[in-house]
Amino acid sequence: MNKVASSHSPNRRWRWLGGIFLAVVFVLAGTGLYAAWRVRWKPNVAVSPFGPAYLYIHTGSSFQAVLDSIRRQELLQEPETFVWLAEHREYARQVRPGRYRLEAGLGNDALLDKLMNGEQDTVAFELNAFKYKPQLVGQITPQLEANSTTLRALLQDDSFLRRRYQLDTTTVLTIFLPGPYRFLWNTSAEQFLDSAAAVHRRFWTPERRQRADSLKLSPAQVHVLASIVQRETAKPEDKPIIAGVYLNRLRQGMRLQADPTLLWAIGNFGVRRVLNKDKFVDSPYNTYKHKGLPPGPITSANRQSLNAVLKPAAHDYLFFCARPDFSGYSDFAATYAEHRRNARRYQRTLDSLKIRR
Template sequence: MYRRRILLIVLLGGLVVAGYFAFMVYRALFTPNTAFENEVAYLYIPTDASYQEVRAQLDPLLADPETFDAVARQKKYPGNIRPGKYPVRKGMNNNEIVNSLRSANTPVRVSFNNQETPASLAGRIADQIEADSAGLLAAFTDPSFLGAHGWTQDQALLPYIPNSYEFFWNTGAEEFRQRMLQEYERFWSAERLAKAREIGLEPEEVIALASIVHKETAKPEERPRVAGLYLNRLRQGMALQADPTVIYAIKKTSGNFDTIIKRVLYRDLELDSPYNTYKYGGVPPGPIFMPDISAIDAVLNPESHEYLYMVADTENFGYHQFAKTLAQHNRNKEQYIRWINSMNIRR
């Protein structure tokens, strides 16, 4: 009888211990363990991150970091950390948090437009994915990559069509470059290639000309007319004489792309640069700017007209006055010069 009691007590004690242990396991695994009010928080886990680095990001998000550590060790997460952007949702328990960190790498939207140099593009992209600006710049300007596609350093911006794209945050520099090359090749559909041939330009020349069109007018509805004007000039063997190319030539020659130039002077037109379209004929050796798709399509779908000249319209800001003859253009130009002098714009 006595032994039976002892066994019963031991058994009951064991059940209590087991029950407590089961409760603690349940609590560690399935009790909500978040300490923030937003619906979701994100962890950005770098490549080769340690568990301590992950925990440093998690600490302010967790109500009980110690139980998370226990579950993470049990699920062998510290030895299987994966880089990327991972969500932690309000009310998640430790089991759900670990599962999210193991399998819920979430894409980010990468957007860019209107960059003037590979360096500025690299800086823009580095703000949005893990790759740093130095690595991106090296990838963009890699001579072997450019040479493999018949491009020069002046054409390094070509394969980056401005838009928004989905990437994983942990994308590397060369991986980003390869994806953008694929997007560039997809952009140049059979239809667009046929239109480029129709106007007598290679895709690289289309983008270079589109960069000038974009710089000339911020009005998308005016771009086909401006594109038509420059194509008329090219067909007639005239120099493009585009002020934005001169401004770019000044910046490139000085190495200072932060320079602000509001007025092109006559002396600037003598600058010896292949980007000076007053001095050199044809399309410049590369884009002066990263043109929007609307500018590229404007070159591929130009307005048909006989205009050869244009100048800013001082009565309708943002637009231009167009002329078929030099005499008409000179009258329009006089009006513009009077206005710019009245505004005391010297440079």
């Protein structure tokens, strides 16, 4: 009996040791798998109640600059695991600029794939009508990486504008069409101008160019006239009629005498009543003093205003005046005498309301 027991004890010991070994292996394997999961796949983007976060990487940024931004904005739950994997995958050699959307549930491996492949999120915004270059710069540079100083300089660089777009520092404003735009965040000032010019080219179809030719206007001149029409009225029904008035005046060699051009020249579009002294302002935009179109647009004309110029109403009107009911519509006249009657009605309403300016 003793011999039998002693003969089996080594086997029991080996089984016991084997069990411990397997347990250790399983523990180590489990620990390794957990470590791999934690470093590579565990959701690491910090959850925010305000929606997805964004990581902005400026052009020329180093790996350290990216880490500083991540830590400063507290974008990750465990930045140290991201650092370890980023170093292992040599992310420092492939830092790409852009605006990256960080969704909750994103792990380090997927995040590095996004960053290293340059899978950045685009920026969508509405370009609103503007009257002066600083207003354009003020709309664009907060949205994109484009440098405001560089953009201002390019808009004033006559040689660059003529070479690149066949425009000058005044007519360059005709290439900007108000409306929705979508850009990569790291778009430069020069790339922004190229994109705006591309939108402008797509607008000017062969049919629209033919219409401009039939009016004896260049595309830039259409933009200038459309900008005046746009400042004169917001009513779609009146735009083609007003465009027709100005085209009639141009054909007859009359001065446009457009009040909005005076307001652009004096830098005050809040004026409700143009005074005689305004008509003497020394500016090429003063269409009371100078014949023809002003040298550039007084606002960025939208598609509706441009199409109103390209498809003007046919009539004999040479004058128009805002209606005294402040409806936004205008009264039109073919003779100066009729126009004077319309103008007096409007002026009497302004007087009754004590509107002096």
